[in-house]
Amino acid sequence: MLTGVPYKAFGKELFHERQNAKELLFEFNNLPPSKIKERHQLIKSLFGKIKGSFYLEPPLRCDYGYNIEIGKNFYANYNFTVLDAAKVTIGDRVLIGPNVSLITVNHPIDKDLRQEGFEISKEIIIENNVWIGANVTVNPGVTIGTNSIIGSGSVVTKNIPENVIAVGNPCKVLREITTKDKTDFERTLK
Structure with missing residues (x-):
């Protein structure tokens, strides 16, 4: 599962690991x-790893939990969902809006492979000082x-570079973040 090759997610071992996460999440x-x-x-x-202070608003959902790493001063608003069949690395000072989903897992296009229960997962990386708005x-x-x-x-279907504002479906770079954004707060709201 963690190597990026196809695997079957409904085996006994992975099922029990997801159940363990669900028990902890139910309590949380x-x-x-x-x-x-x-x-x-x-x-x-x-x-899997927590570097410093954090705050997560319940409810929270994830598959395994142990594949999630968060940096210092992390905040996630309500209904944060992380399907962490692959590693999810979140940097320092990251803000996550409500109803955000980080999905590392994908299913085959071929119906026969889907019916056999195959999945594939790929890592998600969110670097430092990122802000992800609601419903992303x-x-x-x-x-x-x-x-x-x-x-x-x-x-977000493709990588997003540093220092930009990106929006849409599919998400595309709208513009770079500039020094003017430090002094023109009204502009940052547009």
């Missing part, structure tokens, strides 16, 4: 809002470059 998603420390402990036991889907194998912003509702 159903704790009272005041139980922040307890939620953090559950995420620390679920995710990031597809398998994508890298989003440092400092970039993905506009709400986008479907």
Whole structure:
């Protein structure tokens, strides 16, 4: 699964690993809002690597959890979904809007291979200082470059370079982020 070659996801071992993640997520998603420390402990036991402070608004969904790495000062809003059959690496100071999905897994085009249960997964990398707006889907194998912003509702099917604003379905670069964005806050809202 982690090597990027086709695999069968419905075997006993992977099923049990997903079930383990679901148990932890059920507990995380159903704790009272005041139980922040307890939620953090559950995420620390679920995710593969956490570099520093983080905050995830429940509900959260993932397949395995152990393939997810997050950097310092990470924030994810409500309904963050990570299908982490491959590694998902998230850098420092990343902001994730509500209803964002990071999908590392794909199914074959051929119906016979799909019916046999084959899947393939490819790593997703989100570099430092990225902001992903609400209702964004990031597809398998994508890298989003440092400092970039993905506009709400986008479907990211290809790599996004550093220091750009990208939007749409499929997501495309709208423009570069410039020094003018530091002083013209109204412009940043357009």
